[in-house]
Amino acid sequence: MxxxxxxxxxxxxxxxxxxxxxxxxxxxxxxxxxxxxxxxRPVENAKGVVGTIVDNWDPNVSRPDERSDQKKGTMIPGYSSATMNEGDTSLKLSVGNPKENTVGFFATVKLADGTVLYTSPLLKPGQGLEEIPLNKSLSKGTYNAIVFYQCVLLDEEHTPLNAAESAFTLIVN
Amino acid sequence: MKSKKIITLALAAAMVCTSAVSVYAAELTNTNQEGQTEVKARIDGSVTGDVTYVIEIPDVVDFGTLTMPENTTEDSFRDVVTHVTAKTITNLDEETQKISVYVRDKDATSEDSDFRITNKVDSSKKFNYDVYDVTENLDTTQSVNSSPMTSSIGFKIAEFIHEGEIQDLTLRLNQHDLCDYNITEIVGDYSGYMVFYSMLENQ
Structure with missing residues (x-):
């Protein structure tokens, strides 16, 4: 038993x-x-600061006097570096369209190997964001990255214009 | 004793399962940095992620209305002067750093780095143009694209250290190239797009 x-x-x-x-x-x-x-799956725009496009985006750089004899072109922001932590889903990077411009921007943040981290909607003059949501997280390291600014007319077709690439160093701690 | 062995094995199996999860979580995405081998310079004193400089680029490549030259044996240049400007620069070490600007055609590749304008309706109709970093004596000056592109980012056209510096450019198209065609074949609007690449570099 x-x-x-x-x-x-x-x-x-x-x-x-x-x-x-x-x-x-x-x-x-x-x-x-x-x-x-x-x-x-791309990271959804977080509520609050990350991914929020503001209408008073200002790159906070000084504005020298305008030369009246020069035809106005398009202002393109440039960067030195940006830093984030491994596994972060957002990056503090000031991406935007200076208010002096008369054209729109579509901004794409990507690595030198073509990996896209963020794509913006149309940014009108004065619009931008200070922190971008990332499509993917990155491992520790130092990356060559760019912000690709496709300039467009503010017409219905978003007629393309010349474009610009602003290179920067992305550091992941 | 037997039950103790079974419990031991079971616990070990459970631990193996959970450690597999944590290892996978540590694997992150591709860190391939092909495309550029040089790590760029950084500006000390600036807040990371902030805008540190602003350059001004031309909106469009616009040669206006092109015409078939009457003299079909000589060159007939249409020149367009434009510029790139360093509008603002902050915290740059003027002794050791610079903002470099390159330019390329939107469709440039390592095999084909020509600048060109293309018929908006028939993309097979194209005309090349050259880019000069001067506005005078073009006939005795080599264009920036006189040799094939050595870097995928484009041809270097400017180096800026101070705010307000301006690099004048001349875009030159030879209307003599139109003589190879019947005018009715090539009428229409043409467009061309440039990509301006800027970066912080060490001097």
């Missing part, structure tokens, strides 16, 4: 342990599958 009880107890323990292992495997599988699918 005791032997039977003992055997029965052992069976119960084994079944419980097997269930625990099975649960662990299922959790592992779910996490792995989620990680794979989340990587392809």
């Amino acid at each position: 005791n032997n039977n009880n003992e055997k029965s107890r052992k069976k119960t323990i084994i079944i419980i342990l097997l269930l625990i292992i099975l649960a662990g495997c299922i959790v592992t599988l779910v996490v792995l599958v989620r990680s794979l699918t989340e990587e392809k």
Whole structure:
């Protein structure tokens, strides 16, 4: 009788342990599958500061006197560097269209190898953002990156104009 | 004893599963930096991510209305003068750093770096133009694109250290090239687009 009880107890323990292992495997599988699918899904614009386009974007640089003899062109912001932490889903980078311009911008932030990190909607003069949501996170390292500014007329067709690329160093800590 | 062994094995299996999750979470995305091998300079004293300079570029490449030259044996240049300007620069170390500006045709490749304007309706109709970093004595000056592009970012046209510096450019198209065609074949609007690449570099 005791032997039977003992055997029965052992069976119960084994079944419980097997269930625990099975649960662990299922959790592992779910996490792995989620990680794979989340990587392809762009980060949604966060509520609040990240990804928010403001109408009073100002690159905070001085404005020398305008020379009246020179035909006005398009102002293009340039950068030195930007820093983020490994695994961050946003980057503090001031991307925008100076208010002096009379054309629109479509801005794309990408790495030198072509990996796109962020694409903006149309930025009218004076519009920009200080922190961009990233399509993917990056591992530690120093990257050559650019902000590609496609300039367009503010007509319905968004007629393309000349474009610009502002290179900068992206440091991931 | 047997049950202890089973418990030990089960716990080990559970630990293997959870460690697999944490290892995968540490793998992040591609860190390939092909395309450019030089890590650029940084400006000390500026807040990372802030705009540190602003350059002004021309909006369009506009040669206006091109005409078939009457003399079909001589060159007939149409020149357009434009410029790139360093509107603002902050915290640059003038002794060791500069803002370099390059330019290329929007469709330039390593095999084909010509600047050209293209018929908006028939893209097979194209005419090349040259870019000079001077506005005078073009006939005795080499264009910036006289040799093929050595870098995918374009031809260097300017180096800026101080705010307000201006680099004049002349875009030159030879209307003599139109003589190879029947005028009715090439009428229409043409457009060309340039990409201006700027970067902070060490001097």
